[in-house]
Amino acid sequence: MLMFGSHRLGYASPMRLLLIEDDIAAADYLRQGLTEAGHTVDAAHDGETGLQLALATDYDVLLIDRMLPRRDGLAIVRMLRADGRATPVLLISALGQVDQRVEGLRAGGDDYLVKPYAFSELLARVEALARRAQPVEAAAPGVLQVADLELDLERRRVTRAGQLIRLQPRELRLLEYLMRRAGRVVTRTMLLEQVWDLHFDPQTNVVDSQISRLRAKIDRDFDAPLLHTLRGVGYRLGDEV
Amino acid sequence: MFARLRQLLRTSAMRLALRYAILQTLLLAVALVGLLAFANRYVAAQLEAGLASEAGALAALPTDTLAQRLDTLADTPGARHYLLLDAQGRRLAGDLVAWPDGLAANGRAARVRAHVVEHDEPGHSERLDLVARGSVLAGGARLAVAQEPGASEDLREAVFAAAGLVLALAAALSLGFGFALGRRWLARIDAINRTAGAIAGGDLTQRVAAHGQGDEFDLLAGHLNHMLERIEAAVAGMRAVSDNVAHDLRRPLARLKTRVEVLLEHPRAADDYRVALQQTVADADELMRTFDALLSIARLEAGGEILAPQPFDLAALARDVAELYAAEAEDAGRPFHIELGDAVQATGDARLVAQALANLLDNAFHYTASDVPVAVRLTRDGDRARLAIVDHGAGLSDADKTRLVARFARGDAARSRPGSGLGLALAAAVARAHGGALELRDTPGGGLDAGLVLPLFSRA
Numbered sequence: 001m002l003m004f005g006s007h008r009l010g011y012a013s014p015m016r017l018l019l020i021e022d023d024i025a026a027a028d029y030l031r032q033g034l035t036e037a038g039h040t041v042d043a044a045h046d047g048e049t050g051l052q053l054a055l056a057t058d059y060d061v062l063l064i065d066r067m068l069p070r071r072d073g074l075a076i077v078r079m080l081r082a083d084g085r086a087t088p089v090l091l092i093s094a095l096g097q098v099d100q101r102v103e104g105l106r107a108g109g110d111d112y113l114v115k116p117y118a119f120s121e122l123l124a125r126v127e128a129l130a131r132r133a134q135p136v137e138a139a140a141p142g143v144l145q146v147a148d149l150e151l152d153l154e155r156r157r158v159t160r161a162g163q164l165i166r167l168q169p170r171e172l173r174l175l176e177y178l179m180r181r182a183g184r185v186v187t188r189t190m191l192l193e194q195v196w197d198l199h200f201d202p203q204t205n206v207v208d209s210q211i212s213r214l215r216a217k218i219d220r221d222f223d224a225p226l227l228h229t230l231r232g233v234g235y236r237l238g239d240e241v
Numbered sequence: 242m243f244a245r246l247r248q249l250l251r252t253s254a255m256r257l258a259l260r261y262a263i264l265q266t267l268l269l270a271v272a273l274v275g276l277l278a279f280a281n282r283y284v285a286a287q288l289e290a291g292l293a294s295e296a297g298a299l300a301a302l303p304t305d306t307l308a309q310r311l312d313t314l315a316d317t318p319g320a321r322h323y324l325l326l327d328a329q330g331r332r333l334a335g336d337l338v339a340w341p342d343g344l345a346a347n348g349r350a351a352r353v354r355a356h357v358v359e360h361d362e363p364g365h366s367e368r369l370d371l372v373a374r375g376s377v378l379a380g381g382a383r384l385a386v387a388q389e390p391g392a393s394e395d396l397r398e399a400v401f402a403a404a405g406l407v408l409a410l411a412a413a414l415s416l417g418f419g420f421a422l423g424r425r426w427l428a429r430i431d432a433i434n435r436t437a438g439a440i441a442g443g444d445l446t447q448r449v450a451a452h453g454q455g456d457e458f459d460l461l462a463g464h465l466n467h468m469l470e471r472i473e474a475a476v477a478g479m480r481a482v483s484d485n486v487a488h489d490l491r492r493p494l495a496r497l498k499t500r501v502e503v504l505l506e507h508p509r510a511a512d513d514y515r516v517a518l519q520q521t522v523a524d525a526d527e528l529m530r531t532f533d534a535l536l537s538i539a540r541l542e543a544g545g546e547i548l549a550p551q552p553f554d555l556a557a558l559a560r561d562v563a564e565l566y567a568a569e570a571e572d573a574g575r576p577f578h579i580e581l582g583d584a585v586q587a588t589g590d591a592r593l594v595a596q597a598l599a600n601l602l603d604n605a606f607h608y609t610a611s612d613v614p615v616a617v618r619l620t621r622d623g624d625r626a627r628l629a630i631v632d633h634g635a636g637l638s639d640a641d642k643t644r645l646v647a648r649f650a651r652g653d654a655a656r657s658r659p660g661s662g663l664g665l666a667l668a669a670a671v672a673r674a675h676g677g678a679l680e681l682r683d684t685p686g687g688g689l690d691a692g693l694v695l696p697l698f699s700r701a
Contacts, residue, residue: 116529204606209568
């Protein structure tokens with residue numbers, strides 16, 4: 001189902017990541033996976049060391065476990081935010097209830113991933129958080145553009161190559177989410193959470209079907225496909241293959 | 242037996258009865274003392290009237306006749322006592338030795354102590370407590386008439402005896418009543434204690450017997466039994482969780498382990514490893530899903546009701562979730578009907594309800610052939626809404642319906658197929674946490690009609 005190493009996940013430019021995780025074996029696997037995906041990974045095994053590293057170096061994304069020795073994960077995020085650091089933070093935790101997620105995001109986390117997770121899911125979320133190389137081109141204020149696909153946020157209007165495309169409200173939200181992360185992989189779970197506000201894993205292919213519908217509207221009548229499926233991993237919107 | 246008596250004496254009923262007995266005895270004693278005083282005064286008045294009447298009769302006699310008469314009377318046993326003094330204070334007649342101290346000759350009765358000459362031995366006298374009346378006769382002579390207050394003493398004694406009897410009887414009755422009441426209370430408390438003991442010993446099926454009188458003990462028994470039911474259900478839920486964790490997680494774990502072990506038995510081609518590892522990851526995903534579902538159900542069952550419920554539009558929520566599934570139905574060529582109607586306000590945790598609905602839809606899509614029609618239907622019935630997923634598949638047997646809505650159960654048909662099959666149990670747990678229920682019915686013409694029955698939002 002999952003294709004480790006069979007293809008590189010979407011993000012082109014390598015990132016510098018800090019992983020703060022006290023489970024050393026898990027941290028090693030994670031570091032290996034992230035390194036193989038082309039990123040540079042520093043690891044800390046306790047909260048205090050992690051905080052010092054995060055303050056000393058300019059990382060692209062921080063991966064922080066919630067329950068850490070010597071300094072709690074949420075406390076690290078709060079201190080970084082209080083210090084004016086806006087580095088994106090992916091919180092990782094075994095505490096997965098809705099209120100616990102809300103707590104994590106309120107503390108300043110940018111995303112919240114519940115253990116156990118699929119590595120591809122983690123990688124996709126880390127890459128989605130990267131601030132660098134914003135692939136969305138703004139054709140005009142309030143307009144998202146990917147290749148010849150344009151989404152006017154104010155008028156809720158989609159055109160491709162100047163041709164009007166009619167979308168349902170939910171399809172519009174799905175497209176907006178994909179366009180804001182153009183060039184990067186988004187997973188089924190990310191879409192379910194962000195577009196449908198569902199925090200669980202349906203056993204049917206509902207997301208695939210929604211994507212097919214959207215694809216039929218934005219890609220079918222055009223030569224270059226924009227919406228790509230990465231089997232077993234997720235989807236990516238963009239014109240590069 | 243002795244210990245039992247001490248226990249009885251320590252009961253609040255017995256203490257109450259004792260206090261009542263003491264109070265009652267005191268009140269009764271006060272009443273009796275009052276009665277006694279009244280009787281005393283009555284007797285004294287009678288006595289004084291008698292003295293006055295005789296003194297009057299005697300005063301009417303001439304002095305010498307009076308002296309003779311007094312001597313006669315003085316010799317009569319049991320009669321009153323007398324003394325006649327002349328104007329100079331000389332003793333003329335009577336059996337009183339001298340004019341009693343403290344007795345005025347003014348016609349008023351007084352209690353005095355005086356010496357009286359004995360009948361048998363005229364040389365001797367005895368001191369007696371008397372009620373006396375002194376008066377002045379014509380010519381300055383003084384007459385004293387006295388009487389022993391014996392009759393009044395008898396009466397006082399009789400009243401005392403009666404009062405004592407009444408007091409003793411009342412005290413005994415109070416104590417007896419308290420004793421009986423205490424025993425009764427103790428018996429009922431004992432019954433509760435026995436139940437508590439049995440439960441502490443691990444037998445959670447025990448219940449406190451109610452007497453059906455609707456008194457405070459029955460009320461207490463009712464509350465205790467309700468509490469015990471909750472505890473028993475929670476414990477049963479916990480047992481079911483561990484049983485299911487064992488059952489639902491052990492099998493896939495065993496499968497996973499066996500696959501890896503067989504794989505490692507001999508050297509294999511790289512592709513074989515890849516396929517096996519992919520399958521292993523899929524198995525692990527399945528394990529996680531099952532684990533998550535079990536955990537969610539356990540949390541819902543243990544948590545009781547939803548914390549901080551928010552009102553939400555059930556129809557809009559159902560439309561969102563249904564539309565998510567509509568695309569897949571269309572892809573599979575499955576007829577899919579969304580019949581929701583107008584807004585319906587429910588209250589609770591919208592995310593959980595969405596998840597329950599998605600679970601039911603997952604179930605319908607997963608366990609029926611891809612061309613079987615499925616409908617999402619929202620109806621209102623009084624103060625409840627019923628959000629149903631209606632399919633026209635194979636349906637469920639009645640036994641399975643009952644088992645599936647119970648905590649952590651699975652239909653046998655579900656066991657043989659992939660998927661955690663915990664969807665219905667999770668939906669039922671969500672419905673219960675919202676004060677509703679998951680209702681499983683037969684679709685007319687065959688199939689399953691799974692309805693989330695939820696209470697409507699009311700501002701009350």
